Amino acid sequence: xxxxxxxxxxxxxxAANEIETQEELAVLLKECGLKVTQATISRDxxxxxxxxxxxxxxxxxxxxxxxxNSESGRMSRYxxxxxxxxxxxxxxxxxxxxxxxxxxxxxxxxxxxxxxLTDLVGCLAGDDTVFCAFKEDEDAAAALEELREKMDSxxxxxxxxxxxx
Numbered sequence: 202x203x204x205x206x207x208x209x210x211x212x213x214x215x216a217a218n219e220i221e222t223q224e225e226l227a228v229l230l231k232e233c234g235l236k237v238t239q240a241t242i243s244r245d246x247x248x249x250x251x252x253x254x255x256x257x258x259x260x261x262x263x264x265x266x267x268x269x270n271s272e273s274g275r276m277s278r279y280x281x282x283x284x285x286x287x288x289x290x291x292x293x294x295x296x297x298x299x300x301x302x303x304x305x306x307x308x309x310x311x312x313x314x315x316x317x318l319t320d321l322v323g324c325l326a327g328d329d330t331v332f333c334a335f336k337e338d339e340d341a342a343a344a345l346e347e348l349r350e351k352m353d354s355x356x357x358x359x360x361x362x363x364x365x366x
Contacts, residue, residue, distance in 0.1 A: 207235055208245055212265060215251060219262040219274050226263070254285045254300040278365035279312040283348070288329075290348055292341040296350070297333040316351060318344040 207230070214220065214229050216273045222335055230237050237245075246263070247301045286305040291298055297318075301309045312325035315332060320340040325332045335341040 206331065207237065207241075208249055210235060211242075213247055215263045215265060218291060219256055219258070219260065221253075221261050221263075252282070252308060253304065254282065255305070259302075259304070261304060265294065277355065279316050280351045282312050283316075283354040284310060285350045287348075288354065290345055292338070292345050295335045295338050296319050297335065297341045297344050298346075299333065301329050303329050306340040313348070318347055320344070326352075 209211065210230065210233055211226065212234075214226065216351065218229065220229065223239060223246070223332065226242055227237055230242075248264045251263045252266050254264050256262045257310050266282075267333050286301045286309050288300040288302060290300070297310060299306075299313070306329050307324040310324040312329045313321070313324050313331065320337070321344065322334040322336060324334075333341070335344060
């Protein structure tokens with residue numbers, strides 16, 4: 202019972218606040234009378250499917266990823282995450298180089314793997330850059346267009362935002 206109460210409180214706090222770190226979440230939980238360890242918070246974040254995105258103020262914040270279970274729901278969720286985290290993307294021969302908000306490259310790399318860009322050999326993510334390798338230069342150029350289309354479709358879903366050039 203304690204776990205579900207704590208997790209419900211976490212969901213409330215994330216919805217009501219722009220929480221940037223696990224430490225901030227721990228302080229808010231303590232203010233609500235819940236004493237938790239960092240390990241417990243980390244486990245709860247994973248179980249609740251929380252992730253960080255860049256907020257309108259440019260700072261990172263936790264959000265609850267949608268609980269869509271369909272393939273199209275997952276793809277839409279990845280596209281929205283890419284739209285929010287990708288700063289720029291360009292090709293360099295057979296590489297697709299994706300620049301992200303600080304700290305978001307690993308998440309973007311996982312999303313790129315999940316959406317299955319055509320002819321992708323593999324991804325390597327740092328803090329704010331993802332390198333995607335392709336066998337041929339043309340494959341990287343095609344993947345860039347595919348990535349932009351997926352991000353544009355997420356913008357269209359959000360409410361008619363202007364497409365990227």
